[in-house]
Amino acid sequence: QAKVAGRNTMCFFDPAMQEDISNRAKLEIELFDAVKHNHFQLFYQIQVNHLQQPVGAEALIRWLHPQKGIIPPIEFIPSAEESGLIIPLGQWIMDTACQQLKQWRQNPTTQDLTISINVSAKQFRQSKFVEQVTDTIKRHGINPAKLKMELTESLLLDDINNTITQMHALGRLGIQFSLDDFGTGYSSLQYLKKLPLYQLKIDRSFIDELLTDKSDQSIVKTIISMAQSLGFSVIAEGVETLDQQQFLQGEGCLNYQGYLFGKPIPIDEFENLFDEMLGLDKPLKRSNQA
Ligand code: C2E
Ligand code: MG
Ligand code: MG
Ligand code: MG
Secondary structure, X not given: OOOOOOOOOXXXXXXXXHHHHHHHHHHHHHHHHHHHHOOEEEEEEEEEEOOOOEEEEEEEEEEEEOOOEEEOHHHOHHHHHHHOOHHHHHHHHHHHHHHHHHHHHOOOOOOOOEEEEEOOHHHHOOOOHHHHHHHHHHHHOOOHHHEEEEEEHHXXXXXXXXXXXXXXXXXXXXOEEEEEEEOOOOOOHHHHOOOOOOEEEEOHHHOOOOOOOHHHHHHHHHHHHHHHHHOOEXXXXXXXXXXXXXXXXXXXOOEXXXXXXXXXXXXXXXXXXXXXXXXXXXXXXXXXXX
């Protein structure tokens, strides 16, 4: 038996650490199995414009674990990235989103809807990513302009020149890019202007206290005017109240996503929500407007 370690000495066999490692290994094995058996589902969260009309959806993955139930992406995406399982999983996400776009294409009321998928760094950095996207779009016969990709600042910054080349190649296909969680990274104007982006997506953390926090207000205003001067569209995530939406609209942010309009939900529920919203000839409960 090892001697009891004194204070402040490094202990390589810390049982907590050991447990952590074996939990991670276990998760990876289960994840491998889940990818093999397709134990995932895409949920869709509605995105609307300032008239509160649906313009599209963000696809958000859920793991349907046979014992544990629905597992949120935060609990397995990092592990999927580390293990490389994000590659087959990312392909499945793209295929599923494209299948959905293909269905929506058949119907005049849904044909203009876009789907945004979240693309992780490892997936984006694959040498054959552009080929895979091209092939997927062709295989499903969809309009590439309806498939949007959400990238994060850290992904972009990691290898900026390669990123720009890759974005241009995908942009030529017709794909549009949204910069996710904007404001939480270290974007400089210097490189923002070089990126072939379509949209900035304001991070939820600036929206939460938007009505009371003056610095959040100025950050949000700055992001919006920056987007405007660079020619990007802007969308806010995490919009939960009508007051937040109206503040954003007043500052010129004309696209929104958040619980105010709908949570991420399975496709059949999403389509019901969509029908419901279309059925209204007036915007949803605009309480302080006549
Ligand atoms: P994200 O791309 O920034 O997605 C937005 C997250 O905010 C989602 O969490 C969504 O459910 C949540 N959200 C949206 N509106 C509201 C709101 O009004 N209030 C609150 N409190 N939350 C809101 P979710 O679905 O748990 O996803 C978390 C993160 O996991 C995503 O952040 C994204 O980075 C990642 N992720 C999700 N799906 C995928 C995927 O298919 N591929 C990859 N690579 N990452 C994914
Ligand atoms: Mg996203
Ligand atoms: Mg986001
Ligand atoms: Mg976020």
